[in-house]
Amino acid sequence: MANASPEVKNHTTLALDIGGTWIRAATVTHDGRLLGARKQANPTTSSATEILALCAQLADEARAASPVPPLGLGVSTTGPVNPRTGVLYDPPNTPAGFSGLPLGQYLREQLDLAVVVDRDANAAALAEQRFGAVRGCTDFVYLTVSTGIGAAVIADGELLRGADGAAGELGHVVVAPDGPVCGCGRRGCLEAVAAGPAIGRAADRHAQANPGSGLAKLRDSLGGTPIRGHHVGVAALEGDPDARKILAAVGAAVVSSIVDIVNVFNPQRIVLGGGVAMAQPNWIEEANDALRQSALQPASETARVVPTELGDNGGLLGAALLLDQPDHGARHRRQE
Amino acid sequence: MANASPEVKNHTTLALDIGGTWIRAATVTHDGRLLGARKQANPTTSSATEILALCAQLADEARAASPVPPLGLGVSTTGPVNPRTGVLYDPPNTPAGFSGLPLGQYLREQLDLAVVVDRDANAAALAEQRFGAVRGCTDFVYLTVSTGIGAAVIADGELLRGADGAAGELGHVVVAPDGPVCGCGRRGCLEAVAAGPAIGRAADRHAQANPGSGLAKLRDSLGGTPIRGHHVGVAALEGDPDARKILAAVGAAVVSSIVDIVNVFNPQRIVLGGGVAMAQPNWIEEANDALRQSALQPASETARVVPTELGDNGGLLGAALLLDQPDHGARHRRQE
Structure with missing residues (x-):
């Protein structure tokens, strides 16, 4: 970070955490603070379309709390996902309509931001490594x-x-x-x-x-x-x-x-x-x-x-860190 | 390999495979042929000193078959080993005297060669990846x-x-x-x-x-x-x-x-x-x-x-590949 300009150092990232029970969104600062946090029950009985719309809405609301334009959106989601494409695989405990859902692409188009999607456990692990127990x-x-x-x-x-x-x-x-x-x-x-x-x-x-x-x-x-x-x-x-x-x-x-x-x-x-x-x-x-x-x-x-150390906030904080991951973060930005 | 000189391309590596039953040694060519292969029953009841001496002897005999001076010695060994130092941890099925044994250092001094030591399964995996099933x-x-x-x-x-x-x-x-x-x-x-x-x-x-x-x-x-x-x-x-x-x-x-x-x-x-x-x-x-x-x-x-695809030869072929591994191969050579 020696050459980072102040703007880069004080960047924010939009984060979305799609869990089995809650969908949460926030603006995450570079030092791990949550701004404009939103939380709503995941309407698990609804269609994929409704859940996607709710995700986009919560993320958009959380973006309003960001003092600078966020670098992108990191999404932490329950169930398997292809981190390179942001497409969901068939998740065991969610409606079958989620299989093949291009979550990353949808949110990219709705929010006009670089988007990275990954498993919630991966996101939480990155958060514990940066801000938490390890x-x-x-x-x-x-x-x-x-x-x-x-x-x-x-x-x-x-x-x-x-x-x-x-x-x-x-x-x-x-x-x-x-x-x-x-x-x-x-x-x-x-x-x-x-x-x-x-x-x-x-x-x-x-x-x-x-x-x-x-x-x-x-x-x-x-x-x-x-x-x-x-x-x-x-x-x-x-x-x-x-x-x-x-x-x-x-x-x-x-x-x-x-x-x-x-x-x-x-x-x-x-x-x-x-x-x-x-x-x-x-x-x-x-x-x-x-x-x-x-x-x-x-x-x-x-x-x-x-x-x-981070408990329930791990997925959301980690979602923001997904854009720093060398493998897929760069790949998604190139697609923009 | 585009810039490799002919000498480097036609290099050989000395390989030693210390198994539960056999100790084997050979000169391994860059394309995976075994020269001067030696094999002797592992005297599992003997002292560590005797086994070490046998290892050095077999490796030295195998070296005689190399048409060029080998780049170094790769050692594949049963049981846990610190790949960075070549020191054995306490192996479950070998004499207790092996715990803390500086196998890498001993062979380096005896043979005057760069030496890398690793678990036999790691070596066999590298061999299957370069020459075998994967x-x-x-x-x-x-x-x-x-x-x-x-x-x-x-x-x-x-x-x-x-x-x-x-x-x-x-x-x-x-x-x-x-x-x-x-x-x-x-x-x-x-x-x-x-x-x-x-x-x-x-x-x-x-x-x-x-x-x-x-x-x-x-x-x-x-x-x-x-x-x-x-x-x-x-x-x-x-x-x-x-x-x-x-x-x-x-x-x-x-x-x-x-x-x-x-x-x-x-x-x-x-x-x-x-x-x-x-x-x-x-x-x-x-x-x-x-x-x-x-x-x-x-x-x-x-x-x-x-x-x-490589069966019993995997450990020996893979031992020769250990010196190419970016992590510890380089480290050991620097110690020379």
Whole structure:
């Protein structure tokens, strides 16, 4: 940055984060502040057209808060996307109409800005590296346990992308071959065992099998809506032994996956985020103990698990950093 | 290579491959031919000093076959090593005296050559990329199922190294949480389920539980020496139903791990090698069917599993390529 002019140093970037629950937009300053932040529930039942229009509207509103014209728009999105083209692949948990959707091109035309689109986990990892829990780290894995399980790998300073930009799906590694069926169709993926809905379903199975239990009472009290992960978390905090057992088993699976990650990636750090993991802060210490004891040397001595510092803001802050990525940022600007 | 002088183009490199069973050495030509190849059983019961002396001797003999002074020595070794220094970490299946052994420095002094040391799986992956099954591929995973399970990942054209050069231990990912204890101490690693000795132990457990079975007869016929993977392979070929069942279960674990690998790395290719896998050629087709059906899109459409083309020569050929690696090759030469 030695030769950067003041204008470049004080640049802003428009950021959009399309999550499973919320769509958020903001102007992000070069030093990671959010201006004009907007947030609206993702109308997941609506058509792709409506969601696209909402995205463009929120981004446009957030742009009004920028003191200078933003350098471009970075978009962080749940589900798989081709980062080189901004076209969505068939996302497992969204309407089928999203498959092949040219999200990047649409927003470029609507907003007349350079646009880069990437997976939300990639964006969040970049944000933690620049502003959060792993500043300056060159080798780390970002793992988020939430409604789904997302992950991103930074190796030797670069995002692990794979042939199609779809690498990093650590939630779809089988950890329990006889476990529950996953949304992806396989049995016993980490996501099918440890994501929020999976925890709810485990509690539901337990309630069905044990009509007198506390979890059965919880189930009845919900009047037909499914038990969710946070219900189980609350029950465990209130001392329900079955809820505690379920969360302990989930924690063991997450911890074992983290040991696997240390053996596979030999990272300096693993950043653990997502609502489910943030509600179980003991997982951090348990994972650190387990990897010291069970991962291979020398990786076991180097790695350390740390909690996210940016939490829900990671995707939005990271979206703004996508335009700095050497691989696709440059490519999109050339297309302008 | 447009500006390469004839001498550089026709260079040779000395290569040493220190395996669990054999130590091999050769002069490798720039186009991948082996000259003056030497091979001797690894005296695994001997001291580190004796093994080092044998390595230096074999390399020196192989050097005599080189028509020009070799550019340096590349060493491919089983077990973890710091590729930047050539110092061995504590290898799981070799004498404890190897921990901290400065293999690179020793050979540099003995042979008066630039020396680069790396994991055998990394070397074999580079060899398959230059001379074998994945010429020109930028994103692939090399997986060898043999006495142990080794792996290397090439992502965006570069070896995945991790913070200490120890990344890629895909054999130490848990695939069967209730499975047999692994040499690394965890339960149910892929290596504890699918490597040759693990197959032998599974057959042994079956023989003990079923005294009248074909596997029990096989066990008795060995007079106290343990059943090994290749015995089970022969029994399966001869129609023994229990041996077939054991190998089918092992194949399913390997295939499931390959689907995991596709989700995690989004590779163009997976190269499957090693004695155990090469004896089960049906695993290639089974893995391709499974990943088409079960891996996430778009990775499932891109990936293809292919057999090794170089087999046992991969480590030796790849050792010679280590000196071309931008990261540590240059570093070692500067130390000269």
